[in-house]
Amino acid sequence: MKQEIYAVIDLKSFYASCECAARGLDIFKTPLVVADKSRSVNSIVMSATPFLKANYRIPNVCRINDLPDVPGMIYAKPRMSYYLEMSAKIVSLFLNYVAEEDLHVYSIDESFLRLTPYLKLNNCDADTLVSRIQEDIKEQFGLTATAGMGPNMFLAKTCLDNEGKKRPPYRAYWGMEDVPTKLWKIAPITDVWGIAGGISRRLSRMGIRSMESLAKASPYALQKEFGVIGLELHDLSNGIDNTDITKKYIPKEVSLSQGQVLMKDYTVEGARIVVKEVVDELCIRLRSADMRTGLVSLFIGYSSSSGGGGLHHQSALNVATDDNEILFDAVNRIYDRYIENHYIRNIVVSFGKLTSYEGDHQQSLLDDEEELLEKRNLRKAMDHISELYGRNAVLRASSLLDDSTVIRRHGLIGGHNA
Numbered sequence: 001m002k003q004e005i006y007a008v009i010d011l012k013s014f015y016a017s018c019e020c021a022a023r024g025l026d027i028f029k030t031p032l033v034v035a036d037k038s039r040s041v042n043s044i045v046m047s048a049t050p051f052l053k054a055n056y057r058i059p060n061v062c063r064i065n066d067l068p069d070v071p072g073m074i075y076a077k078p079r080m081s082y083y084l085e086m087s088a089k090i091v092s093l094f095l096n097y098v099a100e101e102d103l104h105v106y107s108i109d110e111s112f113l114r115l116t117p118y119l120k121l122n123n124c125d126a127d128t129l130v131s132r133i134q135e136d137i138k139e140q141f142g143l144t145a146t147a148g149m150g151p152n153m154f155l156a157k158t159c160l161d162n163e164g165k166k167r168p169p170y171r172a173y174w175g176m177e178d179v180p181t182k183l184w185k186i187a188p189i190t191d192v193w194g195i196a197g198g199i200s201r202r203l204s205r206m207g208i209r210s211m212e213s214l215a216k217a218s219p220y221a222l223q224k225e226f227g228v229i230g231l232e233l234h235d236l237s238n239g240i241d242n243t244d245i246t247k248k249y250i251p252k253e254v255s256l257s258q259g260q261v262l263m264k265d266y267t268v269e270g271a272r273i274v275v276k277e278v279v280d281e282l283c284i285r286l287r288s289a290d291m292r293t294g295l296v297s298l299f300i301g302y303s304s305s306s307g308g309g310g311l312h313h314q315s316a317l318n319v320a321t322d323d324n325e326i327l328f329d330a331v332n333r334i335y336d337r338y339i340e341n342h343y344i345r346n347i348v349v350s351f352g353k354l355t356s357y358e359g360d361h362q363q364s365l366l367d368d369e370e371e372l373l374e375k376r377n378l379r380k381a382m383d384h385i386s387e388l389y390g391r392n393a394v395l396r397a398s399s400l401l402d403d404s405t406v407i408r409r410h411g412l413i414g415g416h417n418a
Helices: 014-023 050-056 080-094 116-122 126-141 153-164 197-205 211-215 219-226 228-237 268-288 324-338 369-389
Strands: 006-011 032-034 074-076 103-107 110-114 145-150 171-173 256-266 291-302 310-321 344-352
Touching: 006 126, 006 153, 014 032, 014 074, 014 080, 032 050, 080 103, 080 110, 080 126, 110 153, 116 126, 126 145, 126 171, 145 153, 153 171, 197 219, 211 228, 219 228, 256 268, 268 291, 268 324, 268 344, 291 324, 310 324, 310 344
Parallel strands: 032 074, 145 171
Antiparallel strands: 006 110, 006 145, 103 110, 256 344, 291 310, 291 344
């Protein structure tokens, strides 16, 4: 059987690279970070140029107040709409090389491509084809693309993370012959794609602390500890990955979630306003998808000034609904029952057990069906007004209170300035 060849292409320091490209600057010579100084010194640094990472050892995750004093440092305010537009253009470029079914967009700056059918078509090998893609990205967008290649998605990704990203020409290939000499030598084991801290600790308790020892471990012992995931780990450690990029994953159960990291300490009552706004936003998303929810959950994270910690509880509904007031009442009951008198910094609301609005639903004997339909039609009309004239066109009166965040958030994408 003909061997498959996959590539995973990553855009180096994507947000920072986009900002440098817009300014005509070289990411390997420019001290630039993507971070909003106007929000807080505790704001997250979203991206830093390779120049800063190499010369000042700036980590992938840090805050503005963690940055060293660098001469000529440029602070670029995040522009999410610009980054999304650049990402979409690059995905469109990939489709010049492969069909849609052979492309998997993994994140805003990383995509998998199945190259096998296109090598003969282009009369070249994988390294040459990926080199052409890199050159096109550089020429058209001014961005540096890195790549890993391999006979499956796992080896391609592991190759990218451990060799392809490291040095020019920013691409590399790992085959099955490289498993003992490269894959098995990765340390710590958490540097391997898919092996997080929790799995690593459980492996360590079994005496497994390297990819080589994982590859040589008993599959039966791994299955006993992890179930079917144990067998998958054993396969991956031997360079085996049977994932088919053309078979898109469709989750059996879906949910909607929305959250906020608050920019200051909120009191219990102040945070309640934000909880209501988050519920409203989720309800709009529910109705847009013509869905109802039968389960609500609430996560509250307390401020470090109150000792940290938090709560996470859920509540099933007697009847699935998309009604704002019913859903806020359900979330509010969780809030009142479990909240402690601490300052709050993080709020996440989730809706689960989603079902189609048009499907069969149990009706409450206490509800007037005509009245409920009237309320829903009113809500849909309000949603439509917001869609036409902007999300601030229809707001609660509480949105004008100091603790409200909804007006400011409507100007953001992904929590950052558009």
